[in-house]
Each structure stands twice: as structure tokens, then as C-alpha cells.
Amino acid sequence: MVVIRLSRGGAKARPFFNIVVADKRTRRDGRFIERLGFYNPIAKGGEEGLRVAQDRLTYWKSVGAQASPTVERLLKQAAAKTAA
Template identity: 85%
Template sequence: MVVIRLSRGGSKGRPFFNIVVADKRVRRDGSFIERLGFYNPTAKGGEETLRIAQDRLTYWRSVGAQASPTVERLIKQGAKATPAAAPAAA
């Protein structure tokens, strides 16, 4: 089965997560099929906290990929932030 999950990077005490599409049998930080974005929980100031390629996310979900509970939460969090920013830019 194909899953959308977080892959940890960064140094000790400064986590950084890539949002990846991977086979469920592969270990957390192992090989992946595609990188969809990132999540930086320790972002400060003007740094970007979350970025997800929505078009690729939609594609992978359409072919049956399942998102982990944490990624589901981040997708909802990103969806709330996006509509608020779009009208201000227009």
C-alpha cells in the first residue's frame, strides 16, 4: 500500500519533516516515491512552516494513497491558512 507520511530530517533538537509518498513497508526515513512538501515545526519569524503541493496530493489520493493521521492534520491546517492568504494577495 502507498502512504503519505512524514520523513524526519534536521539535527537533534531541530526537527524538519519532509512530506513524502512511500511504500508502507519501507522504514520512516528510507526510500520514497515522491516528495510532496515539508513541515518545519520550529520555524521562526518569516520562515515558512508548511508547504504541500496540492496538485500532487490530489493525484496521489485519487490513485489510492492513504495519508497518516499527522499528515491529515497538516493538510487541514494548510487548507485553513491558504484561503485567508489568497484574497489578501488578490
């Protein structure tokens, strides 16, 4: 199965996550199919905290990829922020 999930990067105590499409059987930070965006939980001020390529996200969901619960939560937060 193909999943949309977070892949951790960054230094110790300074997390940075890539939002990737990957096979469910691969490691969290291992091989992935496509990078859709990023999530920076420690973004401050004018820094961008979340970026997602909506067109590619829509494509992958249309062909059956399932988003992890954390990615779903982040996407809902981003949609609420743009709507407000």
C-alpha cells in the same frame, strides 16, 4: 499500500520533516517514491512552516494513497490558514 507520511530530517533537537509518498513497508526515513513538500515545526517569523504540492497530493490521493493522521492534520491546518 502507498502512504503519504512524514520523513524526519534535521539535527538533534531541530526537527525538519519531508512530506513523502512511500510504500507502507519501508522505514520511516528510508526509500520513498516522491517528495511532496516539507513541514518545519520550529519555523519562526517569516519562515515558511509548511509547503505541499497540492496537484501531486491530489493525484496520489486519486490513485489510492492514504495520508497518515499527522499529515491529514497538517493539511487541514494549512487549508484553514489559507481560507482565513
